[in-house]
Amino acid sequence: DGKSSNSNSKSSSMGAIIMKGLEYARNVKVVVAIFVVLVSCCLLLYYSSNNNNNYNFGQLLSFSSPFHSLNATPADPPPNEPVHDEFYELRKALKAAATQDKTVILTTLNDAWAEPNNIFDIFLESFRIGNNTARLLNHLLVIAVDAKAYLRCQALVRHCYFFKSNHSKELAHEARFMTPIYLEMMWERLDFLRIILTLGYNFVFTDTDIMWFRDPFPHFYPDIDFQTSCDAFNGNPADLNNAPNNGFNFVRSNRRTVEFYKFWVSSRWKYPRLHEQNVFNKIKHSSY
Template sequence: MKLDVKYNELNKVLKFAATKDRTVILTTLNEAWAAPNSVLDLFLESFRIGNNTTWLLNHLLVIALDDKAYARCQIASLVSHCYFLQTNRSSELAGPANFMTPNYLDLLWKRLAFLQNVLELGYNFIFTDADVMWFRDPFPYFTIDSDLQTSCDQFNGKESDLKNHPNNGFIFVRSNNRSIEFYKIWVSSRKLYPGLHEQDVFNKIKDGVIPKVGLKVRFISTEVFGGFCSPSRDFSKVCTMHANCCVGLDRKIQDLNTTLEDWKHYFYTNHTISHSSHWRVPKQCHM
């Protein structure tokens, strides 16, 4: 495949970060989320204290959206791979990007277009928001016959049912013609739904576009990939915990700290009797 010059650096860093089957773990950060004692530190700590998760850091590529986030990424002790996604609005994307503001929407759509590029370069990816805490290796929970596997805010028990409420803040996508075509349509659909974020547009187009392109989609139980919207009730199964259904960076940070404390209490004290453990979150994030 002949690459445009602008993709040469990206392809190089993807190659270093990817597993043998060309899969990479991706997250995006701006200055606010990458600052000391903010979301990045909690995100990396979850890998450190999780069950067989430290090795996954070898395949984590942090996508920085501004120069200060990139600098912070480069000095973070647990991060091996960083990439600066430069845009003409990088300085405007550095702040907290409050929910549904223009900066927030631009950040999400810029991220989605970037993920389309990763698929076009032939790499599979797990995309994870940085406010997702990783407690177990997720790869054993993925099936080999699905193109796109996503976490949910709410799961109705049927993995193939498009009526589920997905949350694309934790998603595994395999690079193939179907997934590339779906992402192209998804990204281009922004102009059809001005003012909506990419998750809402996914829900708008999924019923028509997914069957049209033949995309094989799987929605994964919140018992495995949980979040503040619907926390997993079983510590012996939970793989990730997402600070979804939560508006406000400070609230997220407080409840994510509590999440890590709850996991450590379970894992380092009584992880053979998971039924006695419970999450104390959402608390600050309770809506």
């Protein structure tokens, strides 16, 4: 009987311990549940008070997750998402005007030549009445260097780009040959063409006083990076002794031409009193 009494006493004590343990576990669960609810409410309140951020709730949780890899890199943007840099508007204009092989026809326009019945109107008319050239107007991108020229361009041409610079006010007026503003205009234009190449576009640059009565594209060499008109041509297109004229040229975008244009632009400071065409004559035999 003594042994039975001791056994019952131990069983009662063990049962009491188990009951207390279960009650403690229930209390812990309640505390944990309350904690989870409070944390969730805090997160929701945080999200609501910061809804100006472009995060959704799933993103907020992923940012606070302790399992988020420290070595993770940001996800790549969608492949067709435009690059919002200083050339965003230029990229849009180039894309709109380019052919399938990313070639554009470029010319420049300022206030001095933007007046009605001026050279710009004759330039555009040559495309319309030329032999199979009207369609090329779809790929003409006019680079306006001042506000008035830009407005005039928009009234006449499908593709316009406003090239803003520190010299826009001066560039609006007619620049006499070899004056400081003329030189500035020529070098800014050349550096702008370098940017076009850097962005991956081939171009035909044409002065506005060149008439487009025929399509020049069938006459370009398919495997030559840089092709230009000449003031004096000796009959051999590969002879560097020909005298180039940069008022009309065709340039393909690749590593070689980008590096050459960088070299050409930087050579301005070696020949500060020359315009870009004469500098080209100086450097055309050089390595770069």
